[in-house]
Amino acid sequence: xxxxxxxxxxxxxxxxxxxxxxxxxxxxxxxxxxxxxxxxxxxxxxxxxxxxxxxxxxxxxxxxxxxxxxxxxxxxxxxxxxxxxxxxxxxxxxxxxxxxxxxxxxxxxxxxxxxxxxxxxxxxxxxxxxxxxxxxxxxxxxxxxxxxxxxxxxxxxxxxxxxxxxxxxxxxxxxxxxxxxxxxxxxxxxxxxxxxxxxxxxxxxxxxxxxxxxxxxxxxxxxxxxxxxxxxxxxxxxxxxxxxxxxxxxxxxxxxxxxxxxxxx
Amino acid sequence: xxxxxxxxxxxxxxxxxxxxxxxxxxxxxxxxxxxxxxxxxxxxxxxxxxxxxxxxxxxxxxxxxxxxxxxxxxxxxxxxxxxxxxxxxxxxxxxxxxxxxxxxxxxxxxxxxxxxxxxxxxxxxxxxxxxxxxxxxxxxxxxxxxxxxxxxxxxxxxxxxxxxxxxxxxxxxxxxxxxxxxxxxxxxxxxxxxxxxxxxxxxxxxxxxxxxxxxxxxxxxxxxxxxxxxxxxxxxxxxxxxxxxxxxxxxxxxxxxxxxxxxxxxxxxxxxxxxxxxxxxxxxxxxxxxxxxxxxxxxxxxx
Numbered sequence: 001x002x003x004x005x006x007x008x009x010x011x012x013x014x015x016x017x018x019x020x021x022x023x024x025x026x027x028x029x030x031x032x033x034x035x036x037x038x039x040x041x042x043x044x045x046x047x048x049x050x051x052x053x054x055x056x057x058x059x060x061x062x063x064x065x066x067x068x069x070x071x072x073x074x075x076x077x078x079x080x081x082x083x084x085x086x087x088x089x090x091x092x093x094x095x096x097x098x099x100x101x102x103x104x105x106x107x108x109x110x111x112x113x114x115x116x117x118x119x120x121x122x123x124x125x126x127x128x129x130x131x132x133x134x135x136x137x138x139x140x141x142x143x144x145x146x147x148x149x150x151x152x153x154x155x156x157x158x159x160x161x162x163x164x165x166x167x168x169x170x171x172x173x174x175x176x177x178x179x180x181x182x183x184x185x186x187x188x189x190x191x192x193x194x195x196x197x198x199x200x201x202x203x204x205x206x207x208x209x210x211x212x213x214x215x216x217x218x219x220x221x222x223x224x225x226x227x228x229x230x231x232x233x234x235x236x237x238x239x240x241x242x243x244x245x246x247x248x249x250x251x252x253x254x255x256x257x258x259x260x261x262x263x264x265x
Numbered sequence: 266x267x268x269x270x271x272x273x274x275x276x277x278x279x280x281x282x283x284x285x286x287x288x289x290x291x292x293x294x295x296x297x298x299x300x301x302x303x304x305x306x307x308x309x310x311x312x313x314x315x316x317x318x319x320x321x322x323x324x325x326x327x328x329x330x331x332x333x334x335x336x337x338x339x340x341x342x343x344x345x346x347x348x349x350x351x352x353x354x355x356x357x358x359x360x361x362x363x364x365x366x367x368x369x370x371x372x373x374x375x376x377x378x379x380x381x382x383x384x385x386x387x388x389x390x391x392x393x394x395x396x397x398x399x400x401x402x403x404x405x406x407x408x409x410x411x412x413x414x415x416x417x418x419x420x421x422x423x424x425x426x427x428x429x430x431x432x433x434x435x436x437x438x439x440x441x442x443x444x445x446x447x448x449x450x451x452x453x454x455x456x457x458x459x460x461x462x463x464x465x466x467x468x469x470x471x472x473x474x475x476x477x478x479x480x481x482x483x484x485x486x487x488x489x490x491x492x493x494x495x496x497x498x499x500x501x502x503x504x505x506x507x508x509x510x511x512x513x514x515x516x517x518x519x520x521x522x523x524x525x526x527x528x529x530x531x532x533x534x535x536x537x538x539x540x541x542x543x544x545x546x547x548x549x550x551x552x553x554x555x556x557x558x559x560x561x562x563x564x565x566x567x568x
């Protein structure tokens with residue numbers, strides 16, 4: 001866990017309201033693991049007040065990347081930062097996905113919905129280098145919501161795209177596409193990040209097939225390092241259900257640990 | 266060499282900068298970022314007798330210049346704190362203040378009685394002002410009578426100095442401050458968070474699961490400065506200022522107004538180095554102004 005007050009923005013890409021920033025931060029890059037996140041201070045002014053959490057999208061040598069969509073004031077101001085400006089960041093924070101040698105020669109599926117694709121690129125980098133065969137399901141509302149398609153393709157990762165409106169790939173939810181292809185792919189493990197409803201469905205499907213699965217949860221965070229107790233979700237640990245800090249114990253949890261929130265009637 | 270130490274009468278702090286309860290975890294969360302030994306002290310997260318889960322999420326919402334929280338005082342309870350956390354905190358050379366909570370006056374007293382047996386605590390901060398644990402933000406600090414009864418009971422039980430943390434959600438904070446003073450509190454800390462809420466216009470629901478929460482951050486500083494000013498001119502005991510402090514300048518405003526020390530809260534989330542930076546900024550200010558002892562600027566407000 002490092003505070004880097006001057007992570008230089010060395011590259012920036014943009015597709016409509018999606019942004020990809022590359023930040024030079026050697027200390028954080030050297031420690032970063034897939035599934036971990038950083039907290040970014042958007043402004044030195046009192047608004048936005050708190051830092052914002054972003055999954056680490058990739059790391060390469062001394063750089064890390066973050067991928068985000070404009071969803072509010074914080075991300076909107078962040079999107080206006082330019083190459084050559086620097087950001088005050090904390091990281092790497094939290095616990096990431098389980099990766100490693102045990103996945104060698106295994107088929108691994110990762111499912112990303114919308115901006116939830118963010119941590120899955122770093123994950124696939126790591127899994128590929130440990131010899132796994134990685135398949136990515138990438139779902140969005142429409143064709144324009146799949147901006148990272150080419151990036152995955154360039155790396156030679158097999159992609160399964162879906163759009164809710166059918167403007168590209170499978171027409172429908174990514175979870176339905178995943179269900180339809182599951183038997184054929186027969187993965188050893190599934191990772192997912194995206195809207196809660198999507199992750200719930202992936203949890204259900206993988207449970208029925210008895211495939212291990214991990215999920216990266218999202219929450220509003222006050223600090224990102226365990227001090228505020230603001231980001232809690234209900235997690236099962238040692239047979240007990242507890243409000244657990246996502247920033248410290250997560251953001252990645254296994255299916256068995258997560259107590260999904262009930263759908264509101 | 267500037268002397269940053271301040272004497273609260275019952276305790277001498279190496280500098281007037283403390284970290285506020287609820288924003289500093291149990292202290293150890295900040296050790297990767299700062300040298301805790303540099304602080305005047307820190308107030309650990311509120312402790313009830315037993316472990317508590319806290320409120321349902323969402324627990325946080327940001328507003329312009331502010332943060333509304335309804336965390337609801339989750340915690341490990343006094344036993345685990347004493348056995349597992351306090352031994353780690355004792356290694357630091359700084360004032361450790363324990364924020365004490367209770368659902369009843371008796372619970373406050375029993376937390377204090379348990380902690381009396383432990384070494385390495387400088388004082389207790391009595392949290393009679395959390396707006397997030399009872400319906401409608403009810404807490405003892407809203408009434409002079411309730412304040413008096415809990416403070417006097419805890420003072421009887423305590424072997425250590427007691428700081429009483431007041432609520433801003435009252436018509437006349439001076440009245441409550443005088444009540445706590447009469448009950449024997451050794452100092453006052455002003456203030457806990459302001460009862461607040463935020464609304465989601467899409468769902469037409471309150472954003473916080475608890476409906477209400479407590480507002481903190483830069484937005485509240487002018488309100489609290491006014492309260493500190495009112496209280497210091499009526500009480501004889503030391504006052505600690507808390508509210509929207511994120512720079513040396515903010516801290517100085519409180520000291521000049523008459524606070525003997527300050528607690529830094531929400532700013533710890535934004536920059537975990539804030540407390541240490543403030544101490545540096547206070548030093549720089551004193552050197553620039555030729556001030557040898559920071560104590561000499563306390564209460565120098567010209568009105």
